[in-house]
Amino acid sequence: QSVLTQPPSASGTPGQRVTISCSGGSSNIGTNYVYWYQQLPGTAPRLLIYRNDQRPSGVPDRFSGSKSGTSASLAISGLRSEDEADYYCAAWDDSLSGPVFGGGTKLTVL
Amino acid sequence: EVQLVESGGGLVQPGRSLRLSCVASGFTFDDYAMHWVRQAPGKGLEWVSGISWNSASIGYADSVKGRFTISRDNAKNSLYLQMNSLRAEDTALYYCANGRIWGPPDGSWGQGTQVTVSS
Numbered sequence: 613q614s615v616l617t618q619p620p621s622a623s624g625t626p627g628q629r630v631t632i633s634c635s636g637g638s639s640n641i642g643t644n645y646v647y648w649y650q651q652l653p654g655t656a657p658r659l660l661i662y663r664n665d666q667r668p669s670g671v672p673d674r675f676s677g678s679k680s681g682t683s684a685s686l687a688i689s690g691l692r693s694e695d696e697a698d699y700y701c702a703a704w705d706d707s708l709s710g711p712v713f714g715g716g717t718k719l720t721v722l
Numbered sequence: 723e724v725q726l727v728e729s730g731g732g733l734v735q736p737g738r739s740l741r742l743s744c745v746a747s748g749f750t751f752d753d754y755a756m757h758w759v760r761q762a763p764g765k766g767l768e769w770v771s772g773i774s775w776n777s778a779s780i781g782y783a784d785s786v787k788g789r790f791t792i793s794r795d796n797a798k799n800s801l802y803l804q805m806n807s808l809r810a811e812d813t814a815l816y817y818c819a820n821g822r823i824w825g826p827p828d829g830s831w832g833q834g835t836q837v838t839v840s841s
Contacts, residue, residue, distance in 0.1 A: 614766065647826045649767070656817055656831040657759075657767065663828075700767050702826040710781040711757075711826035716766040 615640060616701055616714035623720040629689040632717045634701035636682050640712055644704040646684040648677055651698045651716075660699070661686065688719075696721045724748040724830040726818050731835030734808055742835055744801040744818035752776075752796040754829065755821045758803050760814035761834075770816070771803065774824050786812075808839045 617635040624630040634646065648661035659668050661677035664684065676687045684703075688695055701714040730742040744756070757772040771782045771792040780792060791804040801818055815834040819827035 645825065647828060651767075656833050657819075658831065659828055698766075702767075702769075704825045708784070710772065710783060711769045713767045713769065 614715040615705060615708070615712035616703065618699075618701060618714035618717045620715065621718050621720065623722055624688075624691045625722050626691055626693065628691045629687060630691060630719065631688075632686045632699050632701075632719070634684045634686070634714050636684075636703060636712075638682060639707040640682075640703040640705040641679065641684055642682040643706060646677065646679050647702045647711075648675075648686045649700045649702065651700065652694075653697070657700065691721055693721050695719060724820075726820065726830055726832030728816060728818050728832045728835035731816065731837045733838045733840065735841050736809060736839055738808055739804070739806045740808060740837060742803040742805065742816055742818075742837070744832060746799045746801070746820070749820070749829075751799040753822075755779075755824050756792075756794060756801045757819045757821060757827050758792065758801075759817045759819055759827065759831075760812075760837075761817070762811075762814040765814075768814075769826075772821075772824070773801070779824050805837070808837075810839050813837060813839050 645663045649657040650660045651657040664679040665677045698716045705712045725747045728744045758770040773792045789807045793802045817834045819831040820829040821827045
């Protein structure tokens with residue numbers, strides 16, 4: 613059971629906009645930044661979003677993050693087949709004194 | 723180019739020990755916090771341990787506290803994870819990752835080293 617809650621799956625067709633939610637609590641998302649990672653099949657995770665809504669260099673602006681209260685969302689616009697991957701949210705947890713991850717969302721591009 | 727290369731994984735019996743290493747290049751190692759994150763087969767990501775740039779801050783997941791020890795050698799650009807009293811549930815791919823701040827990894831990840839605990 614992960615500290616942060618994500619839907620196990622999401623899907624969309626090419627060109628569509630999809631969102632993935634991440635729900636936490638006052639000790640993590642409620643008071644700290646949210647991070648998002650993309651894990652393509654058979655590869656290591658890579659940072660997609662940091663500090664709620666910031667994109668590292670090289671990440672397309674089709675990817676965007678937002679946070680409100682104890683929840684966060686990752687939005688992917690102009691969906692492409694290469695976006696098919698697992699997506700994880702994370703945040704520092706003040707109670708656990710360490711980062712916590714969501715269980716991951718498997719995105720399927722139909 | 724940033725590179726994080728893990729090694730030291732393998733097949734080990736329950737109760738035994740293993741030491742993982744991660745050698746870093748392409749960035750100023752002692753400017754970054756470092757983390758170990760694992761992924762059990764078919765499962766999600768789980769933070770295992772982290773260490774600040776100067777080793778002043780160290781943290782462990784409850785699942786490994788008292789059994790695992792993280793350390794770093796900035797002169798050798800290396801991160802370590804000493805794993806003792808290994809259990810079947812420690813079986814996973816272990817990644818090292820860096821971070822500019824003491825928080826979730828916000829930089830690069832290695833390709834991982836596989837640890838399998840089985841008799």
